[in-house]
Amino acid sequence: MYRIGIDVGGTNIAMGLVDESYKIIEKKSIKTSENSSPKEMIRAIADGIRELIAGLKSISEQSESGSLNDLIDAIGIGVPGTAELDTGKILYANNLGFEDVPFLTELKKELGHELADKTFFENDANAAAIGEYITGGYNVPVFVMVTLGTGIGGGIIINGKLLRGCNYAAAEFGHMSLNIDGCDCNCGRKGCFEDYASAAALVEQAKEAMKSPEGKESLLWKGISTIDDLDGERFFEAVKAGDKRAEAVLNGYCNYLSEGLTNLINILQPDVIVLSGGITRAADLFLDKVKDKVAKEVYSRASKINTKIILAKGISDSFYVGIIGTSLVYKM
Numbered sequence: 001m002y003r004i005g006i007d008v009g010g011t012n013i014a015m016g017l018v019d020e021s022y023k024i025i026e027k028k029s030i031k032t033s034e035n036s037s038p039k040e041m042i043r044a045i046a047d048g049i050r051e052l053i054a055g056l057k058s059i060s061e062q063s064e065s066g067s068l069n070d071l072i073d074a075i076g077i078g079v080p081g082t083a084e085l086d087t088g089k090i091l092y093a094n095n096l097g098f099e100d101v102p103f104l105t106e107l108k109k110e111l112g113h114e115l116a117d118k119t120f121f122e123n124d125a126n127a128a129a130i131g132e133y134i135t136g137g138y139n140v141p142v143f144v145m146v147t148l149g150t151g152i153g154g155g156i157i158i159n160g161k162l163l164r165g166c167n168y169a170a171a172e173f174g175h176m177s178l179n180i181d182g183c184d185c186n187c188g189r190k191g192c193f194e195d196y197a198s199a200a201a202l203v204e205q206a207k208e209a210m211k212s213p214e215g216k217e218s219l220l221w222k223g224i225s226t227i228d229d230l231d232g233e234r235f236f237e238a239v240k241a242g243d244k245r246a247e248a249v250l251n252g253y254c255n256y257l258s259e260g261l262t263n264l265i266n267i268l269q270p271d272v273i274v275l276s277g278g279i280t281r282a283a284d285l286f287l288d289k290v291k292d293k294v295a296k297e298v299y300s301r302a303s304k305i306n307t308k309i310i311l312a313k314g315i316s317d318s319f320y321v322g323i324i325g326t327s328l329v330y331k332m
């Protein structure tokens, strides 16, 4: 049997046909523009699904099965917003410009009844957590994944079930405030975790440091002509080269990240917090600091057992995480 995973992003829709050993055997990518209406996007996704299934023809001809649909176990779609499972609507997805769109309902109509029953959708960060939980072979009662990217997202899985909350909007870790007098967040609050501890926030903090008088001498300026050329990779190169400004920025960042993770641990006491996102490729430069600070601050520090903070071990490439995670959402 095969599954189809579809990761809908602001600029791109990644789709793939996945086999039972979580290998992507066929993939496709569709460009979306900000102007794509929900209708156009749904039609493009349905066409993509049909193409992937048609690609299975040769396989199905060699198998006993008469029907192509018998080869498809499930189709999963990850969306960057709140996926309301009982109504099939995307309530709000700011980077798609969607509000109250009957996305799943319309897609199911477009696909026809045979595939409709096998089609599921889920918030993309939840889908990534499901993918990591299943492919990483975790067998723990309380699993939390925190993804550090442009923002901070994540998922909570308790006793093998995704925690969706009363309205499917659970696990928006990024919008936990660390400072009510802090900077303005795009959610309307102040001082949210993601404004301090996302990968994008780290780069912003480094840029601030570069503008200071001492920052002018920093290695952060090495090889770039304007401040906007700074990215995560260059930032970590400066840290590796022993640049004091970059190190100070990273220490500040670790404090914010530890603060947010400590809050999560104090509430959930998970067996494991898995960190994911491109920034974790440089984790050898900051993970131990974060773990030390969390260990000192967490409420349960006297306990014999405490939360393990580890890096994602399932699928590391973000393209694959999206496809494989969504292909598995039907399991929860």
Ligand SMILES: [Zn+2]
Binding pocket: 174, 175, 176, 185, 186, 187, 188, 189, 192
């Ligand atoms: Zn916020």
